[in-house]
Amino acid sequence: MDLGTEVEETRAGILAVEPFCVAQTPLATYYIPDFISESEEAYLLQQVYGAPKPKWTQLSGRRLQNWGGLPHPKGMVPERLPTWLQVYAEKITSLGVFGGRSANHVLVNEYRPGEGIMPHEDGPLYFPTVTTINLGSHTCLDFYHPVSRGQQTEGEEVSVPQTEEQRHFLSLLLQPRSLLVVREEMYTRYLHGIRPVASDTVTEKVANRGACGVELGDTLPRGTRVSLTIRHVPKVLKTAVLLGRRK
Numbered sequence: 207m208d209l210g211t212e213v214e215e216t217r218a219g220i221l222a223v224e225p226f227c228v229a230q231t232p233l234a235t236y237y238i239p240d241f242i243s244e245s246e247e248a249y250l251l252q253q254v255y256g257a258p259k260p261k262w263t264q265l266s267g268r269r270l271q272n273w274g275g276l277p278h279p280k281g282m283v284p285e286r287l288p289t290w291l292q293v294y295a296e297k298i299t300s301l302g303v304f305g306g307r308s309a310n311h312v313l314v315n316e317y318r319p320g321e322g323i324m325p326h327e328d329g330p331l332y333f334p335t336v337t338t339i340n341l342g343s344h345t346c347l348d349f350y351h352p353v354s355r356g357q358q359t360e361g362e363e364v365s366v367p368q369t370e371e372q373r374h375f376l377s378l379l380l381q382p383r384s385l386l387v388v389r390e391e392m393y394t395r396y397l398h399g400i401r402p403v404a405s406d407t408v409t410e411k412v413a414n415r416g417a418c419g420v421e422l423g424d425t426l427p428r429g430t431r432v433s434l435t436i437r438h439v440p441k442v443l444k445t446a447v448l449l450g451r452r453k
């Protein structure tokens with residue numbers, strides 16, 4: 207089955223989360239408050255912090271754990287997800303957001319107040335649906351128009367100066383225990399990032415503020431946030447172990 211067909215199937219399967227569609231987003235964003243309970247949140251945080259120390263990679267502005275294998279253009283060498291993640295990977299798969307395929311990859315990110323992630327695209331190694339379980343603290347996920355390309359002048363591309371603020375068109379407030387599903391254009395066309403700030407103020411750009419019970423002008427101090435980004439990596443290598451050829 208090619209990826210196009212699967213994206214079509216996702217469109218049909220997505221009905222489970224349809225009631226949670228964020229109205230103001232151009233396309234395909236779903237925000238589900240209280241997707242997990244407080245005790246599930248505590249359990250997941252305990253598992254994240256109980257992981258072996260070498261599992262953490264420190265980056266500037268955040269640290270992360272990679273589970274399921276390292277996505278690679280030639281294919282990911284799959285690793286079995288630990289049970290505590292497999293349970294949630296299956297729960298999210300059952301929402302039909304990966305077009306009949308199963309979540310097989312989880313990135314755990316930890317951000318302290320003042321930390322964030324630069325605007326970026328997640329790239330072609332993932333199925334174009336990303337799902338995020340939010341733990342510990344809220345954050346504000348910002349979406350940006352890509353830098354628009356200028357006119358061709360004598361074969362040279364001139365980039366039009368645009369500030370990050372001008373390109374920032376939408377934010378989503380991600381409260382602890384919520385699930386975010388971002389797919390299609392919101393994933394493939396726009397960039398996303400988290401500003402490295404210690405608190406967020408609710409502005410008109412926060413498209414899901416109605417679902418979060420916050421008011422314009424509210425200021426929310428950030429605590430330490432842990433996100434579980436659960437995805438499907440389509441290109442997976444069959445390992446010798448899976449083929450039963452291990453000697």
Ligand SMILES: O=C(O)CCC(=O)C(=O)O
Pocket residue numbers: 313315323328338347398433435
């Ligand atoms: O922590 C998040 O919600 C965003 C993480 C992210 O964008 C990524 O890991 O690619």
Ligand SMILES: [Fe+2]
Pocket residue numbers: 326327328398
């Ligand atoms: Fe990302």
